[in-house]
Amino acid sequence: MSSVPATPAARAPLKPLDQALVELLARAASLPGVETVSTFDADGRVLAQDLVSSLDVPAHDNSSMDGYALRTADWAEGAVLPVGQRIPAGSSGHVLAPASAARIFTGAPIPPGADTVVMQEDCEAVDAGVRIKARPQLGQWIRRRGEDVAAGAVVLRRGERLTPASLGLAASIGFDKLQVAPRVRVALFSTGDELVMPGEVAPADMKPGAIYNSNRFFLRALLLRLGCTVTDLGIVPDRLDATISALKGAGEAHDLILTSGGVSVGEEDHIKPAVQALGELALWQIAMKPGKPFACGKVGGAHFIGLPGNPVSSFVTFLVLVRPFLLSLQGASEVAPASIALPAHFDWPKADKRREFLRARRNAAGGLELFGNQSSGVLTSAVWGDGVIDNPAGQAIARGDTVQFIPFSALMA
Known part of the structure; x- marks a missing residue:
């Protein structure tokens, strides 16, 4: 009986990027616990509480200009109004006398009875009074109480990634400390016997086929920008036992293991069997360019993500896939960048x-x-x-x- 050659198994189609991202983010349950940090130190962290204001900002109607506060009805062309009080920022005035003005400075509360402010450039000081050179408009140059923040309002919501401006806003309603999501603990390593570190081998002494490990530098920097703590495990040799050992140790004390290289299907690509030996692996071939090879799974209690070895592929897949995954681990409400x-x-x-x-x-x-x-x-x-x-x-x-x-x-x- 003649035998019929076996038909090679059809290669699985490349996974669409949007589908891969949905599946990846489905794994990214927010890390448990919160940290309390100084508002000074919270830039880039993800807020773990709603911030509710207990006061109006500003707390009083106040002047947005250096100038003079008066009643609009008291103005007359060419008339001089006596100046009965001086109100710098940080102090408060008394009731404005009829047909008078108050010298006022930026941020100072509007005295009772005044309904407008004229900037000093539109005024002329005359002895103990002031001449207003142009008819003022009712309410001009007055910042109203609560126009920035109203008491009881949610100013910043849980899941927002804090920026310098939001730190200032938190401080403006009295928060000197903030509850934030914990930092993601990431173990980082590269695989490849061809990799060497800058500074360890001079360019003139590089062996044929050797390359400097650029991925290690930009991946570490990107992780730090996202608020992670990074354990740099260096370069792991292209051996299955070495890869298993590195993964096993990293899985014990980290939330994520991130690798570059070794996720293809070559004989020297040991990430797939190593992760499978220790945990769970979903090896994806993603329909994106650059960056087709991509892997994710679990090693012990840690998430695992394997990036391609080519530098631009590793860079782009980090930005498109790893970045939203890390933000999701921190409970961020917005993980997709705007185009x-x-x-x-x-x-x-x-x-x-x-x-x-x-x-x-x-x-x-x-x-x-x-x-x-x-x-x-x-x-x-x-x-x-x-x-x-x-x-x-x-x-x-x-x-x-x-x-x-x-x-x-x-x-x-």
Whole structure:
């Protein structure tokens, strides 16, 4: 009996990026517990409480200018109003006498009876009085009580990522300490016998095939920008036992293990069997370019994410997938970066089957220029560019087309 050769198993289709992101975020339950930190030290942290104001801001009607407070009805062209009081910021005046004015400074409470402020540039001091040179408008240059914040209002909501402005807002309603989500503890390592560290081997002494480990530097920096604590485990040799040992140790005291390299299907790619030996692995081939190889799973109690080894692939997959995952672990309410619709000032005639993230930058004409070499190994493109174009699969771009641009400022804040 003749035998029929076995038909090779069909390769699984690449997972659409949106589906991969949904599945990834479904794993990202918020870390338990909260930390109480000084408001001074809370920049970039995710708020773990609603902040409710117990006071109005400002607490009183006050002047937004240096000038004179008066009643609008007391003004007459050319008339001089006596100045009966002086009100600097931090003090309060008394009831304004009829047909008089009060010298007032920015931030000072409006004295009872006054209904307008005239800036000093529109006034002329005359002996003990003041001449108002132009008819004032009722209520001008007065900041009303509670116009910024009303007592009882929720000023900042749980899940907001704190910015310098929001720290100032928290302080303006009296919060010197804030409850925030705990920092994500991340173990970071790279795999690859070809990797060497800058400073350990001089460029002239590099062996054939050796490369400097650039991924370790930008991944660590990106993690720190997202408020993580990072344990840098260095470079792990291309051996299964070494990979298992590194993963096992990292899984014991971290919330996330993040690796770069070793997630493809080559003989020297040991991440897949190592993670499977210790826990659970979902190995994805994602329909995105750059960055097709991507893995996630669990090792012990820690989440695991494996990034591609090519530097631009690792950089882009971190921004597109790891960043929202880390924000979700911290309970952030907003994890997706905003994109901007801008015109393309270039042609990209060859549509790709995968969703592309093209490195580009804005020009003085208000459009986007494209970096000439979009290879996944050209890290220069991420330095030259100030963001990426999120280009759907199968879509060519002609000069003048409107495209969606995601600034690095939004992805790396």
